[in-house]
Amino acid sequence: MENVGGAGAGAGAGAGTVTATDTPSLPPNMTIYINNLNEKIKIDELKKSLNAVFSQFGKILEVLAFKTLKHKGQAWVIFEDVSSASEALKRMQGFPFYEKPMRIQFAKTKSDIVAKADGTFVPRERRKKHDERADRKKREHHHDGNHAGGGLSAAHGGAYGATPPLSQLPLGVAKMPEAPAPPNNILFVQNLPTETTPMMLQMLFCQYTGFKEVRMVETKPGIAFVEYGDEVQSTVAMQGLHGFKITPQNPMHVTYAKK
DNA sequence: AGCACA
Numbered sequence: 001m002e003n004v005g006g007a008g009a010g011a012g013a014g015a016g017t018v019t020a021t022d023t024p025s026l027p028p029n030m031t032i033y034i035n036n037l038n039e040k041i042k043i044d045e046l047k048k049s050l051n052a053v054f055s056q057f058g059k060i061l062e063v064l065a066f067k068t069l070k071h072k073g074q075a076w077v078i079f080e081d082v083s084s085a086s087e088a089l090k091r092m093q094g095f096p097f098y099e100k101p102m103r104i105q106f107a108k109t110k111s112d113i114v115a116k117a118d119g120t121f122v123p124r125e126r127r128k129k130h131d132e133r134a135d136r137k138k139r140e141h142h143h144d145g146n147h148a149g150g151g152l153s154a155a156h157g158g159a160y161g162a163t164p165p166l167s168q169l170p171l172g173v174a175k176m177p178e179a180p181a182p183p184n185n186i187l188f189v190q191n192l193p194t195e196t197t198p199m200m201l202q203m204l205f206c207q208y209t210g211f212k213e214v215r216m217v218e219t220k221p222g223i224a225f226v227e228y229g230d231e232v233q234s235t236v237a238m239q240g241l242h243g244f245k246i247t248p249q250n251p252m253h254v255t256y257a258k259k
Numbered sequence: 260a261g262c263a264c265a
């Protein structure tokens with residue numbers, strides 16, 4: 001008859017009511033800081049892949065990464081708004097990127113590009129290595145209003161420890177983050193029916209200006225490379241033939257080949 | 260591990 005819910009002290013003690021989140025205690029920021037990145041990846045490719053993987057969460061203003069000793073394996077992705085950054089942090093935490101799980105935090109400080117847009121940018125010579133709050137001068141009430149209004153309204157309910165939502169992410173992106181490969185005069189064709197021959201592909205692709213040749217890899221059925229004179233021509237062909245069905249079950253998947 | 264503004 002008695003409700004046991006009252007002050008049931010000790011009931012939850014065993015499980016540890018406070019889930020120890022290793023997550024940084026940093027406040028939300030438009031910029032996320034990522035480390036544990038695969039250091040073998042070239043900076044340029046890394047930035048492109050980060051851009052590809054994170055743009056699903058909102059507009060990205062900039063991706064920064066450096067190869068210096070102190071900063072390799074790390075990157076900053078600057079979003080247009082805090083909510084995009086928050087979402088990206090939550091959703092991509094631990095994401096296997098080039099075979100290493102991403103570790104994501106909010107950046108410690110505001111990015112220059114944001115500060116510039118803010119009007120609060122101060123050249124770094126001044127704040128070289130010390131904290132930004134130099135002298136604490138007593139200011140008059142300059143109620144200028146909060147920056148950007150409700151920008152900091154955290155959309156997360158604090159529900160950390162949730163399962164990594166890898167299943168919600170596009171599958172191809174886990175192993176091949178560079179989804180939008182850079183333009184290339186060579187196209188990569190996938191999802192071909194096994195019986196596809198080079199001749200069949202030539203009939204399709206030679207309709208487009210600049211066609212040079214089809215190459216198929218015998219040991220790997222279902223894929224082909226098609227070369228054009230330049231990447232404008234290959235782009236036209238890609239747009240024309242992507243999704244084309246040689247059989248009803250096989251819409252062609254056409255992308256730029258990797259270099 | 261490591262928080263910059265190439």
